[in-house]
Amino acid sequence: MTEQPTSSRLSRRGLLGGGVAVAGVAGAFAAGRGSAHAGEDDAAATASAGRPGTYAFRGAHQAGITTPAQDRLHFAAFDVVTDDRDALVALLEQWTLAAEQMTAGEPAGTGAVGGDVRLPPDDTGEALDLPASGLTITFGFGPSLFRDADGKDRFGLADRQPAALRELPHFPGDVLDPARSGGDLCIQACADDPQVAVHAVRNLARIGFGTVSVRWSQLGFGRTSTTSTSQSTPRNLFGFKDGTANVKAEEAAALEEHVWVGVDDDAGAGWLAGGSYLVARRVNMTIEVWDRQPLGDQEAFIGRTKGTGAPLSGGEEMTEPDFEMPGSNDQPVIPVDAHVRVVHPGQHGGARMLRRGYNFVDGSNALGGLDAGLFFLAYVRDPATHFVPVQLAMSTSDALVEYLKFTGSALFAVPPGAGPGEHVGQALFT
Ligand SMILES: C=CC1=C(C)c2cc3[nH]c(cc4nc(cc5[nH]c(cc1n2)c(C)c5CCC(=O)O)C(CCC(=O)O)=C4C)c(C)c3C=C
Numbered sequence: 001m002t003e004q005p006t007s008s009r010l011s012r013r014g015l016l017g018g019g020v021a022v023a024g025v026a027g028a029f030a031a032g033r034g035s036a037h038a039g040e041d042d043a044a045a046t047a048s049a050g051r052p053g054t055y056a057f058r059g060a061h062q063a064g065i066t067t068p069a070q071d072r073l074h075f076a077a078f079d080v081v082t083d084d085r086d087a088l089v090a091l092l093e094q095w096t097l098a099a100e101q102m103t104a105g106e107p108a109g110t111g112a113v114g115g116d117v118r119l120p121p122d123d124t125g126e127a128l129d130l131p132a133s134g135l136t137i138t139f140g141f142g143p144s145l146f147r148d149a150d151g152k153d154r155f156g157l158a159d160r161q162p163a164a165l166r167e168l169p170h171f172p173g174d175v176l177d178p179a180r181s182g183g184d185l186c187i188q189a190c191a192d193d194p195q196v197a198v199h200a201v202r203n204l205a206r207i208g209f210g211t212v213s214v215r216w217s218q219l220g221f222g223r224t225s226t227t228s229t230s231q232s233t234p235r236n237l238f239g240f241k242d243g244t245a246n247v248k249a250e251e252a253a254a255l256e257e258h259v260w261v262g263v264d265d266d267a268g269a270g271w272l273a274g275g276s277y278l279v280a281r282r283v284n285m286t287i288e289v290w291d292r293q294p295l296g297d298q299e300a301f302i303g304r305t306k307g308t309g310a311p312l313s314g315g316e317e318m319t320e321p322d323f324e325m326p327g328s329n330d331q332p333v334i335p336v337d338a339h340v341r342v343v344h345p346g347q348h349g350g351a352r353m354l355r356r357g358y359n360f361v362d363g364s365n366a367l368g369g370l371d372a373g374l375f376f377l378a379y380v381r382d383p384a385t386h387f388v389p390v391q392l393a394m395s396t397s398d399a400l401v402e403y404l405k406f407t408g409s410a411l412f413a414v415p416p417g418a419g420p421g422e423h424v425g426q427a428l429f430t
């Protein structure tokens with residue numbers, strides 16, 4: 001079922017004076033505190049404008065997976081810089097509290113202003129006048145948290161490492177930058193305001209000072225997927241609709257089958273039941289070269305039309321592709337190396353993934369081209385069956401890869417949602 005946001009009227013500024021606890025959020029809304037966004041003064045206006053307010057942090061699954069994909073992303077991977085298990089647990093407790101506050105539209109800790117002037121404030125302050133903007137914060141654990149590069153079990157977690165949580169293999173054509181890959185922990189912050197997403201990661205990194213350090217991070221500015229049937233399909237930087245055939249929040253059976261880890265999936269990693277695996281791939285797109293390709297060729301590379309996103313076999317955007325339909329020269333109308341054919345579940349034992357990626361432009365490269373692409377994020381029940389074979393097929397036989405460079409890669413186990421009074425990932429440590 002799709003998560004329903006509450007109103008976006010709550011702003012950090014509005015909550016400042018009251019020190020309102022998370023449980024008091026509904027009360028604060030009823031009291032009519034102000035929002036910095038003019039024209040968003042009631043829940044109906046908010047909903048119709050498609051700008052959600054707050055999503056509950058706690059629940060059976062972490063928010064930020066089936067949540068309708070927000071427009072902005074700040075993703076960060078962290079290295080744990082201590083061997084002290086208690087310090088790690090304490091950090092997860094602090095992160096949970098701060099995430100719960102920030103996703104509710106409150107500042108972190110005791111706030112940004114009004115405290116002891118002799119001390120640095122708990123919250124950095126740049127989101128004070130902004131509403132929650134649909135912020136979700138999703139936490140994950142990388143393979144190196146369980147066994148570091150030397151095989152050392154720093155936190156006594158090695159025997160709880162899920163069998164499927166292993167470094168992804170090297171794929172043909174990967175040109176990975178180690179400084180943009182891996183990580184002991186990750187945080188995916190998504191919001192409809194970039195400043196809110198950046199504020200969340202910045203404050204969590206600040207809280208983690210001395211326990212974790214940021215290994216790498218990635219900003220995303222335009223979602224490249226839909227995770228709910230209520231959303232329109234956005235476009236990637238090749239100009240094509242992206243996210244059409246995604247697993248959506250309304251597909252309960254597909255989520256159970258393809259996204260959530262089941263209770264019997266891994267006897268040694270029961271703590272992950274109800275969670276998922278997050279695959280992150282930074283994919284550079286050589287858009288200057290792409291832009292010189294004829295429209296017909298671009299459509300053949302993807303296997304869909306650029307305008308409506310319909311399969312080349314006909315119909316509308318949501319029509320199932322007909323991979324058997326003949327085209328000219330005895331070739332099928334959807335070419336054998338078209339992206340949608342190569343990655344289609346029909347080629348991979350029916351495996352589907354919940355994609356949640358974002359466009360990025362990180363300035364220019366040494367040749368004057370844009371350092372641009374798609375930060376691919378996908379949630380799957382098992383990377384070995386639902387991601388690796390698909391990426392392998394793509395790397396070896398997809399026409400699109402001529403225009404792509406895989407420059408970053410990471411895999412994380414994403415624990416289920418935190419229950420009342422719990423910290424995120426608590427079952428792993430008990
Ligand atoms: C290994 C998994 C995938 C990577 C990496 C990937 C990169 C990538 N994709 C596009 C553009 C499109 N992808 C589309 C569909 C699609 N892509 C994947 C997997 C990977 N893509 C899947 C599983 C699917 C769905 C296939 C299906 O079920 O039919 C589409 C079509 C529209 C849609 O269904 O979303 C486009 C367009 C780019 C540009 C890219 C890397 C930069």
Ligand SMILES: [Fe+2]
Pocket residue numbers: 339343
């Ligand atoms: Fe794709």
